[in-house]
Amino acid sequence: MTTIFDKSEEGKKGTTFKEESLSELTPEEGLDDGLLRSDELELPEVSKPELIRHYTELSKKNYGVDDGLYPLGSCTMKHNPKSMEDMAKDSRFQNHHPLASEDLVQGNLELMYELGEMLKSISGMAGITLQPAAGAHGELTGMLMIRKYHDDNGELDRRREILLPDSSHGTNPASAAVAGFNAVEVKSNEEGTVDLEQLKSAVGESTAGIMLTVPNTLGIFETDIVEIAKIVHDAGGLCYFDGANLNAFLGRVRPGDIGMDITHFNLHKTFSTPHGGGGPGAGPVAVKQKLVSYLPVPTVEKSEDGYEFDYDKSRSIGKVNSFSGPYGVMVKAYSYIKALGDEGLREVSGNAVLNANYLKEKLKDTYEVAYQGLCKHEFVLSGSGVGEGVKTVDIAKRLLDYGYHPPTVYFPLIVKEALMVEPTETETREALDEFAEAMNSIAEEASENPDLLHESPKTTPVGRLDETKAAREPVLRWRKEGKK
Numbered sequence: 001m002t003t004i005f006d007k008s009e010e011g012k013k014g015t016t017f018k019e020e021s022l023s024e025l026t027p028e029e030g031l032d033d034g035l036l037r038s039d040e041l042e043l044p045e046v047s048k049p050e051l052i053r054h055y056t057e058l059s060k061k062n063y064g065v066d067d068g069l070y071p072l073g074s075c076t077m078k079h080n081p082k083s084m085e086d087m088a089k090d091s092r093f094q095n096h097h098p099l100a101s102e103d104l105v106q107g108n109l110e111l112m113y114e115l116g117e118m119l120k121s122i123s124g125m126a127g128i129t130l131q132p133a134a135g136a137h138g139e140l141t142g143m144l145m146i147r148k149y150h151d152d153n154g155e156l157d158r159r160r161e162i163l164l165p166d167s168s169h170g171t172n173p174a175s176a177a178v179a180g181f182n183a184v185e186v187k188s189n190e191e192g193t194v195d196l197e198q199l200k201s202a203v204g205e206s207t208a209g210i211m212l213t214v215p216n217t218l219g220i221f222e223t224d225i226v227e228i229a230k231i232v233h234d235a236g237g238l239c240y241f242d243g244a245n246l247n248a249f250l251g252r253v254r255p256g257d258i259g260m261d262i263t264h265f266n267l268h269k270t271f272s273t274p275h276g277g278g279g280p281g282a283g284p285v286a287v288k289q290k291l292v293s294y295l296p297v298p299t300v301e302k303s304e305d306g307y308e309f310d311y312d313k314s315r316s317i318g319k320v321n322s323f324s325g326p327y328g329v330m331v332k333a334y335s336y337i338k339a340l341g342d343e344g345l346r347e348v349s350g351n352a353v354l355n356a357n358y359l360k361e362k363l364k365d366t367y368e369v370a371y372q373g374l375c376k377h378e379f380v381l382s383g384s385g386v387g388e389g390v391k392t393v394d395i396a397k398r399l400l401d402y403g404y405h406p407p408t409v410y411f412p413l414i415v416k417e418a419l420m421v422e423p424t425e426t427e428t429r430e431a432l433d434e435f436a437e438a439m440n441s442i443a444e445e446a447s448e449n450p451d452l453l454h455e456s457p458k459t460t461p462v463g464r465l466d467e468t469k470a471a472r473e474p475v476l477r478w479r480k481e482g483k484k
């Protein structure tokens with residue numbers, strides 16, 4: 001692959017019309033010499049068309065939701081309306097300074113307050129923070145609140161354990177550990193849900209709480225969740241509900257109504273922020289009344305005089321993000337909820353579950369389905385058994401040749417050769433049919449010509465990579481020969 005530096009030739013340049021600058025200052029003026037670069041940067045010199053063609057060519061090597069179906073399980077890689085991006089880009093949202101005084105940003109605060117109210121009502125909770133920047137960050141925020149809660153009750157010394165079903169999301173045990181708890185695994189039963197007997201034997205004096213991914217990573221709803229909550233509460237623990245995959249039950253089930261104390265949302269999965277490229281996300285955390293005073297400060301409240309930041313939380317765990325958190329993401333979520341309304345939000349979960357079950361039915365005769373029965377927004381297949389020596393990684397790589405981003409592979413860990421598929425609510429029946437056809441012809445190829453799969457992908461910019469090397473020794477930066 002050629003880099004822009006390879007195309008560089010001394011003296012080539014493009015034309016840019018000079019904008020009248022508001023300020024007479026050049027960027028360097030007013031800066032100490034010590035802060036300025038001493039030698040010229042060696043930038044590539046190319047013509048304007050060469051520049052544009054170079055980056056257009058690179059962009060075509062990428063794959064995104066706008067190219068095709070992106071069935072990455074647990075990630076909700078769905079279509080997000082472009083109009084929500086326009087909302088977030090509106091200068092009246094974008095150009096406000098985060099330190100502007102409250103009276104100058106009443107509209108911005110109102111949006112935060114209203115978004116919080118809507119998310120509270122969606123989850124059945126009493127208080128909320130919009131600060132966390134991601135799902136895992138929300139989990140950590142929740143774990144820190146659980147920690148402080150037990151500390152205030154003088155029980156933290158003995159309550160050191162967070163119970164985690166073996167079907168929970170990978171970030172859950174990590175968040176519990178980062179907050180200083182010991183993660184204790186609870187096994188699933190034959191149906192793929194929490195085994196109540198296992199839970200009863202794991203719960204006790206040392207239990208700080210439980211973290212439940214719902215639906216779990218098998219795409220199955222925890223049908224005994226009310227009973228689970230009772231068992232944990234009776235032992236003095238708190239219940240954390242990982243609501244990252246809210247598209248599975250939006251408008252139908254509220255964590256607060258089924259005994260859960262804390263939940264986080266992934267605004268960048270459910271509520272119209274595209275993700276996957278490392279862009280900004282948001283993981284607001286909502287809590288029951290007994291935990292409201294533990295929320296990070298400030299929260300946004302409404303008073304007689306308008307909207308304001310409230311720092312008055314007696315037991316707050318403190319701030320968990322700079323300023324107000326990821327504001328643009330909040331604008332998109334607010335716009336999306338308002339645009340869809342109650343009925344629209346319910347339709348989201350209806351379509352997510354319908355699409356997943358439809359696709360599962362189309363694949364179940366060729367691939368082994370890990371857990372039978374109705375699934376929610378996603379399901380897990382096993383890639384073993386479709387062809388001599390063919391593994392899940394071969395199927396995933398072959399899918400690239402068919403023009404698809406593969407599903408999540410080798411997760412959850414409790415399924416051998418797992419392929420975790422989430423079609424999302426925004427795909428049409430035709431798109432699902434085409435994907436099923438691709439998957440089924442790959443299974444046919446696997447039995448007739450397994451080597452074809454072992455050697456794939458053939459049509460991508462690069463072939464099969466050494467993934468261990470790519471993960472352990474990534475080369476993330478290009479350096480000119482001879483330069484450090």
Ligand SMILES: *Cc1c(COP(=O)(O)O)cnc(C)c1O
Nearest residue numbers: 074134135136169171213242244
């Ligand atoms: C995506 C996801 C998370 C983590 O969210 P991030 O924003 O990636 O940190 C946590 N739990 C579940 C169930 C998820 O699907």
